[in-house]
């Protein structure tokens with residue numbers, strides 16, 4: 679089917695489903711999301727979102743998420759190492775920007791040169807903090823924390839939880855709607871619980887995981903599906919939910935932008951916070967570009983719309 683026809687079909691389907699009510703809307707959305715993400719080749723999914731500014735080695739939101747779990751198992755013991763890792767990541771973000779400029783490219787993740795620039799910038803010291811963490815965390819004796827990751831991709835963040843020794847302290851399960859992602863994740867980690875699943879209807883009892891983590895998903899959902907996903911991740915979490923958003927702003931209402939088969943919405947900070955507060959006790963929101971500027975003097979983080987929520991039940 680040609681792209682324009684597909685677009686019109688999806689739009690007409692959405693309008694019809696809206697009239698039939700939220701269950702029909704969610705059912706259609708699941709089909710469209712599956713179709714859209716299912717179009718990517720397994721090899722592309724394997725490398726998607728793990729390079730450039732989005733590489734969990736230097737992406738501030740991925741690092742903050744790992745530090746959050748380090749705190750759960752070891753308290754404040756590693757504050758200095760956390761700070762050192764963030765300083766390292768900030769230096770690499772700066773160097774990546776400079777390298778893109780040097781190559782005559784426009785700085786930013788969307789420029790095609792970013793992967794080459796990233797490889798050049800990471801050089802031989804790219805995994806130095808993975809190695810340091812692994813040594814430090816091997817000595818920690820703590821109760822295990824159970825973690826459910828929704829929309830885990832091809833183990834995009836989990837790989838780095840393994841490399842830094844954090845995964846050894848977690849009872850982890852990851853799920854994703856896209857079969858190729860789950861096949862990639864299982865091939866890489868055959869002993870880990872990766873499964874197909876839908877954030878709109880999570881296959882887990884209430885409060886069955888200590889923490890739920892989600893990176894870069896909610897903006898891709900319709901408003902009805904986003905509310906449902908927030909209700910679902912909150913339902914299955916016992917202690918809290920950690921969420922990375924990539925397109926959020928301090929605006930009064932969500933800006934809804936339907937694409938062909940999914941969305942790329944700009945989420946309202948306050949509306950999203952309110953949605954979580956109907957299920958949970960508190961929300962700490964970190965505006966990442968403000969955080970790196972105020973704490974580390976990095977004035978130009980690649981994404982001004984990046985926010986991390988730590989939601990407690």
Ligand SMILES: C[S@@+](CC[C@H](N)C(=O)[O-])C[C@H]1O[C@@H](n2cnc3c(N)ncnc32)[C@H](O)[C@@H]1O
Pocket residue numbers: 708711715726727828829830831832834835853854855856859875876877878892893894895
């Ligand atoms: C932008 S990617 C983010 C992947 C990964 N979390 C990361 O940050 O690298 C969005 C992911 O959401 C998954 N996804 C989309 N709709 C979903 C749904 N309803 N339930 C679970 N996963 C979904 C896609 O298959 C894709 O892997």
